[in-house]
Amino acid sequence: ETGVTQTPRHLVMGMTNKKSLKCEQHLGHNAMYWYKQSAKKPLELMFVYNFKEQTENNSVPSRFSPECPNSSHLFLHLHTLQPEDSALYLCASNPGEGHYGYTFGSGTRLTVV
Amino acid sequence: QQQVKQSPQSLIVQKGGISIINCAYENTAFDYFPWYQQFPGKGPALLIAIRPDVSEKKEGRFTISFNKSAKQFSLHFKDSQPGDSATYFCAASRETSGSRLTFGEGTQLTVNP
Numbered sequence: 486e487t488g489v490t491q492t493p494r495h496l497v498m499g500m501t502n503k504k505s506l507k508c509e510q511h512l513g514h515n516a517m518y519w520y521k522q523s524a525k526k527p528l529e530l531m532f533v534y535n536f537k538e539q540t541e542n543n544s545v546p547s548r549f550s551p552e553c554p555n556s557s558h559l560f561l562h563l564h565t566l567q568p569e570d571s572a573l574y575l576c577a578s579n580p581g582e583g584h585y586g587y588t589f590g591s592g593t594r595l596t597v598v
Numbered sequence: 599q600q601q602v603k604q605s606p607q608s609l610i611v612q613k614g615g616i617s618i619i620n621c622a623y624e625n626t627a628f629d630y631f632p633w634y635q636q637f638p639g640k641g642p643a644l645l646i647a648i649r650p651d652v653s654e655k656k657e658g659r660f661t662i663s664f665n666k667s668a669k670q671f672s673l674h675f676k677d678s679q680p681g682d683s684a685t686y687f688c689a690a691s692r693e694t695s696g697s698r699l700t701f702g703e704g705t706q707l708t709v710n711p
Contacts, residue, residue: 487641487643489641518698525607525703525704526703527602527687527700527701527702527703527704528642528687528699528701530698530699533698541698575641575642577641585630585632585647585691586644587644587699589634589641589642589643590641591639591640591641592640592641
């Protein structure tokens with residue numbers, strides 16, 4: 486384990502469902518990130534939280550809604566997704582903006598049917 | 599606009615051989631260049647990183663070569679083993695952007711026994 490835990494590991498959902506992805510870190514890091522990983526594409530940064538405050542939304546559709554209740558937890562709420570949203574969603578944490586030591590979780594493999 | 603381009607997309611080497619993966623970047627403000635290794639079902643993990651004030655960095659079997667004038671950097675590792683089979687990502691970041699990583703597309707490495 487890297488210290489960043491993501492649940493669930495796998496998720497299959499219909500286009501009308503609502504689900505949430507969870508990320509938890511106990512590394513004492515202050516920055517947390519959501520990345521989307523699709524086959525044959527670079528990792529795409531979705532959201533950045535620094536000290537619980539969202540500091541970046543990288544033009545992500547509103548059907549993805551992040552939540553960061555504290556520095557240790559990060560959620561990604563999903564609703565009315567499309568099949569092209571199927572991907573591996575990775576959470577990462579960092580001691581803080583300006584630090585380079587990213588730690589990634591193992592990801593949630595999402596399939597939208 | 600793809601800021602970090604990685605090649606090749608896939609690479610097959612024999613056990614004991616040398617693996618070389620190349621990356622090119624466009625933004626001269628980047629000041630940190632890490633390589634990540636990702637095994638199936640896992641998130642990316644930091645392998646080795648370099649800053650532009652040095653032209654080469656070695657850690658064990660892994661070496662990063664950096665050419666600032668050409669805006670290129672590469673990962674070399676000798677004595678490749680089947681356990682090295684994974685996807686490798688180069689990335690780049692700059693302190694003024696909060697150290698957010700921009701990733702290459704990834705190279706799937708297969709080391710045959």
